[in-house]
Amino acid sequence: MAELKGVLLDLDGTLANTEDYNYSYAKGVKTEELIEYKLYEFFKPILKVVTWGEFIELFKQAQKSVKLELKGTAASHNRYLYIQKTLELCGVNFVPDIIQRAVDYYFEVMLKRTELYPGVIEVLKCFKYNQLKTCMITDFTADIQIKKIRKLGIMKYIDYMVTSEEAGSDKPNTDQPILALKKLGLSQDEVVMIGNNPKTDIQMAVAMDIRSFLFDPRKLYPEGGYGETFYLQDFSKIPALLNLPTRKYSRKKMLIIDFVGTLTNERNMIEEVLSTFIHKDPAYVSATYKLFRQGDIGEPEFWYRLGIGEIKKAHKAIAASITIRKSVITVLKRLSQEYDLVLLTDFPGQWGRSIMEERGIANLFSDMIFGNDTTFQKPDRALYKYLLQKYSTVNPENITLIDDNPAALLSGREFLMHTILVGNAKEGQIFVPDAVIEDFIEVEFVLKKREKLNR
Ligand SMILES: [Mg+2]
Structure with missing residues (x-):
């Protein structure tokens, strides 16, 4: 097995709780806490008689049809489209100002609650402290994912990001990991994939022959059911499974x-130092200096090639040329x-x-x-x-x-x-x-x- 050099990371539901308040993923969350319910409250003055039950059905229908029409693309996650379509289903005429404010509100509510899962920051640091490169690969548009990452404050530990908007398709299509590996300059056997969704993250990793972690904190899936290399519910176990040491640092700077x-x-060794006392073609001096620095020739040979007999004198000349x-x-x-x-x-x-x-x-x-x-x-x-x-x-x-x-x-x-x-x-x-x-x-x-x- 090749040496591990990089990590591909899913964002939503893997590093952060961005999906935990979504109707379709929420588990044990009160209705009033759902992001769609907040949206319903926002629309109440406009939709007047529409009940929550009716609203969520229409929203789900809108989401489903957008996903179907734009299957496998970043645009299939676009909340503008979900909301526009929900309003169309309610028989509300095209209301761009309301749609825009609703989308802004939706993400405001979401970003306010966006948090890393426990242990995630320590694991990200551990990757970087062990000199691994990291790339986020994520289904959605770049603008929203960038907002989430800014909120999470993890940019320091993420070297690159690939969204389905950038790569052209959602997981499990392999466009995203292929682009990610290109950015990282690594091959598929040098990375692992960490994701929470067996049907997208893991299926994609399996198709690419990339080792994978199925992170399933809420125990939604059977262990080993999707061809994942590791199944885990505790994110902080990842370093140990990859044999990455956790380092203890002093406070030294x-x-x-x-x-x-x-x-x-x-600034220039050849022109400003060596050529002050060696009267040979600078290109030749430079090439000879390179051989010496690489250890291909020893010091006596170096000076001999440059026509200098006395090493001590040469040392003095170097010292004299340096200020x-x-x-x-x-x-x-x-x-x-x-x-x-x-x-x-x-x-x-x-x-x-x-x-x-x-x-x-x-x-x-x-x-x-x-x-x-x-x-x-x-x-x-x-x-x-x-x-x-x-x-x-x-x-x-x-x-x-x-x-x-x-x-x-x-x-x-x-x-x-x-x-x-x-x-x-x-x-x-x-x-x-x-x-x-x-x-x-x-x-x-x-x-x-x-x-x-x-x-
Ligand atoms: Mg996910």
Whole structure:
């Protein structure tokens, strides 16, 4: 079985109680609490003599005919259509202002009551803390689902959403998971599907050969009756069934800081550092530097290829070409009182360690990871996975990455890290960080603002 890399999640009735007050799904709910009853009350002044019993019959009839006419599409869930048709069945002429207000009211009532089921947030966090990608796949239109997710406040833990409006069809058609896997960049054996509806969620997963969880909190279905991989009534059992460890984190906050271009005035290793004393074609220097950084050639070979005989002299030349930005030391000193500082750079340790010590920066960092300390290079996701393993007691949500390389920030963001881009992104690299700063000294300001928001 392939390694688990992602999770497909249904929304309604799986993560949240959005269906619990619907006439067709409600169990043990008082009539007055039903969302359709609220709608009936809204219509009372207009429909005058129509009773609740008559109204719900007409509403059900309207819903049924819309679902039939638009079978398998997102529009089949459109409340505008249900309400318009209900009024038509009551013999009320076309009343657009009333229809619109009724739909707004319907969703206002629904959103007010929309809540996550117990244990859901912890499980979503567990997915992300275990570096899984998440995609919601859900029958309905994008506008309503986005409103629900905003209300639930879970956007941080959901990487993507696919609605039947976007994919073109409702479950169990496989358009939604196919699009979801494309967005995630994963194959069907690398994900699991979690859903509450055997006829849509589970049937679709079975058709796609995707492992599935039938979440049935109200015990509506027989266990094992639909080909699901796991049947459960308790959402919080999911991590254990997937062998995902639940992590305990300290309250520690960490800054992971890049070196070249972030702490230094120089942004380009080849043009601004190496080419200051190596007089060869920059493309050749760059290619040779790459071989060295990848560990394909050792340091003596590197300098030999560049026509430099004395390594010590070369080290001195590198140190001389590097200037640390003004105020960096003062700022790092202050930051180190509140955060653990970790240097993370592709810059080779043979050169970097002594520079950091000579400039009085090394002792401000609790750890320094140079290019040749790991087998990974930015922006490899594996480098960030390695970090999370190394600092396994630090909550990734309490880690801020500070880097001038947008691709590196993107990799960290996937693991929930906060991202600060230094300087403007190079052309052709589109990534929207949490904050952009021109100079490293602005970091404190950004962090303070974030602390305020988190409080
Ligand atoms: Mg559902």
